[in-house]
Amino acid sequence: MALGRTLRAGALVIAAAICAIAGCGLPDARPVLPPPTDPGSSVTAKQFTFTVPESTAATFRGIELYYRIFPVESVPERDLESREELAAAGFRRIASSTDDDPPSLPLIDGPGIGVVVKLDFSPTDIGADPVATWDGGQRRVFLRRAVRSGIDDYKRFACDEFVPGDVDIATVTEELADPENCEMVQLQLFALSYGDTDRFTVYSEALNLGSIDLTFGRQ
Numbered sequence: 157m158a159l160g161r162t163l164r165a166g167a168l169v170i171a172a173a174i175c176a177i178a179g180c181g182l183p184d185a186r187p188v189l190p191p192p193t194d195p196g197s198s199v200t201a202k203q204f205t206f207t208v209p210e211s212t213a214a215t216f217r218g219i220e221l222y223y224r225i226f227p228v229e230s231v232p233e234r235d236l237e238s239r240e241e242l243a244a245a246g247f248r249r250i251a252s253s254t255d256d257d258p259p260s261l262p263l264i265d266g267p268g269i270g271v272v273v274k275l276d277f278s279p280t281d282i283g284a285d286p287v288a289t290w291d292g293g294q295r296r297v298f299l300r301r302a303v304r305s306g307i308d309d310y311k312r313f314a315c316d317e318f319v320p321g322d323v324d325i326a327t328v329t330e331e332l333a334d335p336e337n338c339e340m341v342q343l344q345l346f347a348l349s350y351g352d353t354d355r356f357t358v359y360s361e362a363l364n365l366g367s368i369d370l371t372f373g374r375q
């Protein structure tokens with residue numbers, strides 16, 4: 157009898173180990189979020205657009221944006237799928253004008269599902285802040301460059317705020333060297349859904365919003 161109990165106990169331990177590896181039909185501990193949809197960009201209007209995903213996940217909190225500034229003759233990135241791949245390719249998180257240190261995530265907080273978000277970079281012609289708007293323009297966030305990680309490193313998208321040594325302009329230092337007269341550069345954006353749980357921070361796959369050519373003005 158003792159031998160039988162020992163064998164049954166051993167079998168239960170083995171079964172539990174197999175379930176831990178294979179999952180045994182249990183849900184993944186890390187939730188999966190759908191990415192934003194319907195990417196668009198307009199060179200003439202200097203705008204990007206996307207649609208908030210139809211997500212019912214309790215973990216969904218909003219949208220994060222990543223940007224890269226690079227020469228106009230360069231080919232934009234197309235096949236980046238994760239936040240880690242964006243960072244490795246030189247993309248930086250876009251901050252808001254109200255971000256503290258550390259920043260408050262997500263950048264676009266609590267938009268309704270299916271809502272279209274517009275990112276307008278046309279004000280940068282005169283050195284004013286680009287802006288993200290949704291809900292018919294009733295909600296908005298003014299956008300900043302997250303040059304490094306501290307509160308003093310959130311800078312404007314303005315010609316006279318590009319400084320040699322800023323990590324986000326490493327490939328266009330020459331084009332942006334004159335604070336009175338910046339040359340044209342290229343701006344590319346990606347969007348990701350953002351969520352969190354008691355244990356995890358969750359990002360969706362990255363959505364390429366496209367790229368536009370810009371000449372930044374003074375603030």
